[in-house]
Amino acid sequence: AEAIGALLAADVIGFDTESKPTFLKGEESTGPHLIQLATENRAYLFPVFRSQSSEALKAVLESPRLLKVGFGLGNDRSALKSRLGIELNNVLDLGEVLRGRGHRGTVGAKVAVAHFFGERLHKSKKIGTSNWASPRLAERQLLYAANDAHVALRIYRAWLRTQKDPHESPCPT
Numbered sequence: 001a002e003a004i005g006a007l008l009a010a011d012v013i014g015f016d017t018e019s020k021p022t023f024l025k026g027e028e029s030t031g032p033h034l035i036q037l038a039t040e041n042r043a044y045l046f047p048v049f050r051s052q053s054s055e056a057l058k059a060v061l062e063s064p065r066l067l068k069v070g071f072g073l074g075n076d077r078s079a080l081k082s083r084l085g086i087e088l089n090n091v092l093d094l095g096e097v098l099r100g101r102g103h104r105g106t107v108g109a110k111v112a113v114a115h116f117f118g119e120r121l122h123k124s125k126k127i128g129t130s131n132w133a134s135p136r137l138a139e140r141q142l143l144y145a146a147n148d149a150h151v152a153l154r155i156y157r158a159w160l161r162t163q164k165d166p167h168e169s170p171c172p173t
Contacts, residue, residue, distance in 0.1 A: 003044040004056040007037055008066065014038035014153030015061075015068040015091070017076050018145055020133035032079050033132040035061075036149035037068075043146035049135065054084055064089045069156040070149070071095045071109045094155055109151050116158040121151060 007013055015038075019031020035046040035057060046057055060066065061080065070076075073093040080086040095106030098115075113121040127144045137145075 001056075003037075003042075004060060006039055006042065007044065007060045008063065010039045010066065012067040012069060012153065012156060013060075014043070014149035014151070014156075015070040015073070015076075016145070016148040016152065017079065018132040018148075019079070020131050021129045029079070030083075031132065032076065032083065034137070034145055036145045038146070038149035038153050040153065043150045045137075045142060045145055047135070047137075048084065049133070054086075058084070058086050061086050062089050066090060067092060069094055070152040071112070072106060092156070094152060094159070098155075098159065109148065109155065112155045113151060116155055121147075 016036045017032035018034040098107040
C-alpha cells in the first residue's frame with residue numbers, strides 16, 4: 001500500500017519489466033515475471049507471481065495521469081495485456097525518443113547514461129538473462145532490476161533539462 005501510494009503521488013515514474021529468457025526455438029515467454037517501478041527516491045519491485053499486487057499495479061500502470069518512462073518497452077505493452085490484463089497508459093519509451101531523427105534502432109540505457117552523465121552503466125548480461133521467474137531473486141538481480149527503473153527516471157529528468165521548452169511534454173504512447 002505504501003509503494004502504490006508513493007507511485008501514484010508522483011508525476012513521472014521509471015518503469016521496466018523482466019522476464020525469464022527463452023532459449024529454445026518456438027518457446028513462448030511466460031513473462032513478465034517482475035515489474036520494476038521507481039520514484040525519485042525509491043525503486044519498487046513487484047514479482048508477478050504474487051497476484052495480490054496485480055490490482056494495485058493495474059491502477060498505477062493504467063493511470064492516464066502518471067507518466068511511465070523506460071527503455072525498450074516495445075514488448076511490455078502486449079505482454080502486460082495478455083498476461084495480466086493491464087492496458088499501459090501514458091508511457092514514454094526513452095529509447096525511441098533519444099535516438100534522434102533519421103537514426104535506426106533505439107538508444108539503450110548504457111548509451112544514455114554515458115551521454116547525459118558521462119558515466120558508465122554496468123549491466124551484466126549474465127544477470128540480465130537470468131531466471132526472473134524464480135520465487136527468490138538474488139541480490140544482484142534485485143539491484144539490476146531496481147537500477148533499470150531508476151536510471152530511466154534519471155535519464156528522463158536529464159533529457160527534459162535539455163529541451164527548449166521545459167513545459168512542453170513529450171508525446172507518450
